[in-house]
Amino acid sequence: MSSEITIGTLARSAGVGVETVRYYQRRGLLATAGTKKGAFRVYGDSELARLRFIRRAQALGFKLDEIASLLALDEETDRESARALARAKIADVEERIRQLQSVHSALQELVSCCEHTEAPAPCPILRTLGGEAN
Amino acid sequence: MSSEITIGTLARSAGVGVETVRYYQRRGLLATAGTKKGAFRVYGDSELARLRFIRRAQALGFKLDEIASLLALDEETDRESARALARAKIADVEERIRQLQSVHSALQELVSCCEHTEAPAPCPILRTLGGEAN
DNA sequence: CTAGACCCTGTACCAAAGTACGGAGTCAAC
DNA sequence: GTTGACTCCGTACTTTGGTACAGGGTCTAG
Structure with a gap:
């Protein structure tokens, strides 16, 4: 189901650089993948969706701190x-x-x-x- | 004629901080006064005018590099x-x-x-x- | 089995326009 | 004759959103 993807592919799919992904991870916007396949961390669809969310919100003028708040919201209740x-x-x-x-x-x-x-x-x-x- | 003023007064007169004046000096937007009165450097009307020029240009959205270009222009010929x-x-x-x-x-x-x-x-x-x- | 592409971690650097700080010297007033 | 405000000079830190590099390890194809 959820495609198993390394960070480079994840970054490319969202149109950002690998370093940017890592930066978002450092900022706490994106989790560092827990699962590894061999020595490399493996990402899936949820990370890609989150990355795209960040980009869209950014295009709307939200800054990363604000995006963190948006990401913390629940579609159902917030x-x-x-x-x-x-x-x-x-x-x-x-x-x-x-x-x-x-x-x-x-x-x-x-x-x-x-x-x-x-x-x-x-x-x-x-x-x-x-x-x-x- | 030209009032003899220390950096603090100069800064206050232009509505900026002393550190900002020094920063503009480092950036080459403003000359560091050559003359000293005792141990302290002394500024005059021309420095104040220049400082105000910088602030006005800044309010119009020019960045400091651009202001440097503006300051290099001659009212008569440019x-x-x-x-x-x-x-x-x-x-x-x-x-x-x-x-x-x-x-x-x-x-x-x-x-x-x-x-x-x-x-x-x-x-x-x-x-x-x-x-x-x- | 080796070359090239990719990944890992950590740290340093970029722009822009300042702001803050440390440690020393000095000036004016009381 | 000392206190308090001010100045000097140099360096480091701030914010925002990344980018770059160093020095490894690893994966895949030929």
Whole structure:
């Protein structure tokens, strides 16, 4: 049933490097396989699923510590907690978007000011960064 | 004219820590004052201006390496370069906003799916992260 | 039976932007 | 004439998510 796979194959199947798998093990996100076949540890489907879970969660902006919390949840009984974590992450993402948008418009302003200033004189961008009034 | 200030005052005036000033000096963003008054190095207005420049640029999302490039520009002759750097940063910020927006909508989808699933069964968020189809 | 590919463990290193600490010297005030 | 705040210089640690290497052992094919 559960395919017997070494760490290299496991890593490749999830699209990560062997060192990354080991790193997740060190971080406690993934168990180090208990069973060995000869001298090599052997992994199965559950480890692969967990590894993919980590990657998907990461793509959604969760950091490894948060993923550890997600992984500790039970599909059956922890829906509230899962939703709470997801909502917190949404708020987080929204905040970062707001920040970036404000930076974006400040930069836009500088550039368009620079473009519309015909004076051959000092660069408005550098002058603004340099100071006087703010 | 140029106020004679020690590093602590300089740092406080720019809203950073002394260690941060020293760090910028190590990074070559800020010169270590040559003049000393007794045993202590003495800074003036130009260092304060430079420090503020760094902070403003940082608030606009430039990293220290990029700020080094900005600081190397001449207000009079390097307008083109300044604009180019600002435009590159704008593109950068836009890209990050797009990324975050796509993450945001994926998260929204998960949460609203979870909210509208009345089955007492498994949590849709955790199940989606856990896999099968994607 | 040997070469090459793979695995094991442990440790060190990378970026980025600082922060903290140790041990010494010095300055100003009371 | 000493206390307390400040400075100097150098080094090490922090966070996050890995990556790289050293020095073995082992497995598989030809």
